[in-house]
Amino acid sequence: MKKRCLAWLLLVVLLLSSCGDLGKDSGNGTPEPESPSVESEDTSDSSDDGDGEDSESDFEEPSGSQTPDNNNPGSSYTYTNLSKTMWAKTNLNVRSEPSKIGEVIGYLAPNEEVKVTGQCNETGWYRIEYKGKVGYASNSYLLDQKPVVEEEKPEITMYATANVNVRSKPNTSGTVLGVLTTGTSVLAYGPAENGWIKVLYKEKVGYVSEKYLTVEEFMMHPEITAEDVVIPELNGTGPVIVIDAGHQEFTNPNLEPNGPGSTTMKKKVSRGTRGCVSDWWEYELNLVVAMKLKEELIARGYQVVMIRETHAINISNIERAKVANNLKADAFIRIHANGSNNSAEKGAFTICQTPENPYIGDKYDIYRKLSDCILDGFAESTGCVKKEVWETDTMTGINWTEVPTTILEMGHMTNPEEDALMATEEYQDKMVDGIANGLDKYFEEINP
Numbered sequence: 001m002k003k004r005c006l007a008w009l010l011l012v013v014l015l016l017s018s019c020g021d022l023g024k025d026s027g028n029g030t031p032e033p034e035s036p037s038v039e040s041e042d043t044s045d046s047s048d049d050g051d052g053e054d055s056e057s058d059f060e061e062p063s064g065s066q067t068p069d070n071n072n073p074g075s076s077y078t079y080t081n082l083s084k085t086m087w088a089k090t091n092l093n094v095r096s097e098p099s100k101i102g103e104v105i106g107y108l109a110p111n112e113e114v115k116v117t118g119q120c121n122e123t124g125w126y127r128i129e130y131k132g133k134v135g136y137a138s139n140s141y142l143l144d145q146k147p148v149v150e151e152e153k154p155e156i157t158m159y160a161t162a163n164v165n166v167r168s169k170p171n172t173s174g175t176v177l178g179v180l181t182t183g184t185s186v187l188a189y190g191p192a193e194n195g196w197i198k199v200l201y202k203e204k205v206g207y208v209s210e211k212y213l214t215v216e217e218f219m220m221h222p223e224i225t226a227e228d229v230v231i232p233e234l235n236g237t238g239p240v241i242v243i244d245a246g247h248q249e250f251t252n253p254n255l256e257p258n259g260p261g262s263t264t265m266k267k268k269v270s271r272g273t274r275g276c277v278s279d280w281w282e283y284e285l286n287l288v289v290a291m292k293l294k295e296e297l298i299a300r301g302y303q304v305v306m307i308r309e310t311h312a313i314n315i316s317n318i319e320r321a322k323v324a325n326n327l328k329a330d331a332f333i334r335i336h337a338n339g340s341n342n343s344a345e346k347g348a349f350t351i352c353q354t355p356e357n358p359y360i361g362d363k364y365d366i367y368r369k370l371s372d373c374i375l376d377g378f379a380e381s382t383g384c385v386k387k388e389v390w391e392t393d394t395m396t397g398i399n400w401t402e403v404p405t406t407i408l409e410m411g412h413m414t415n416p417e418e419d420a421l422m423a424t425e426e427y428q429d430k431m432v433d434g435i436a437n438g439l440d441k442y443f444e445e446i447n448p
């Protein structure tokens, strides 16, 4: 019995030593037997970024004289013996030689601990113990200290734009952890990857389709919608003017078609630009001017309908257009201010469609006349820089209209001088007077 055991031991020792590369260089103790299969984590990442050292550009390949001896890998190099623990910085190949020409014999995972037994004097690569064998890894990707893994924190507040599922995985096969209701905020870890945003949901990590999250503060005000637009009794004789103070307090980033039957989708409504000096949001300035315009137009005998008289509403650009259409308004005046990346840019302009507009191209002449009259009156009264009428078919709030419409861009809130000016009562009165004069002129021209 005893003899048999000894014989077995001898056989094992003989077998081990004949393998050549097992335990030869490590020197201390018997190496552990090689595990039969590669661990799953090693292979999974190997195809894409396993070759950590390949990204190193300044790596010098060893000269041709150091041809490897395949039966005894690493033998043509000299080593300084070491005995220390190091950590892989990234997915890292373990090779049969202390250079890139060595065969890949395995992988280290990021932060994997490894026993270093020496360093190659010629290439600088480390000699390591790898699954009981001797292997070599690039010195550029082994660290003396365990890397501190920075804990990822969810730091971006995002808002759900619809009732949307939170899933356990970044795809629709992930189980549903819960539902974010419209307008609810959630903390996100970073930008979307493959269309999914990682979020912290009820203290768990979940994933939400990026289509339904926005960084803009978003709140529905279902209590004030298009149906709540106050329509006064219109039994006077003056022309009916619908005034739309552009934008609203909260963005509604849900999409609506850019024109009737169009597949181009645009955000329903936003907050607009912001004053660089006044600090006013555009939706605030627009309403201040619109309210003054209402008074002025009523004083001049017009019948006025306001799309909004408060900020906390939820009325999209299409819905605003439909209010004017349903009333068969004589003119629809949309009050806006502009923003530009160039703070020097200033001046006013109006907007209408092109004659080729697929929805209301046939009404180009009358829209253009209204746009010209308003811009002329406005520029004359305020003395501002007068820009051209901008003809474009990209405006949802024009494409959906059926009655003469213009968008007035009163000035640039990104220009310090113009922004400060538009925030003053004196200039607001001039702007309002100019718009009213433009309207008067428009009706004189169409009803001579």
Ligand SMILES: [Zn+2]
Residues within 6 Å of the ligand: 246, 247, 272, 273, 282, 336, 337, 338
């Ligand atoms: Zn605007």
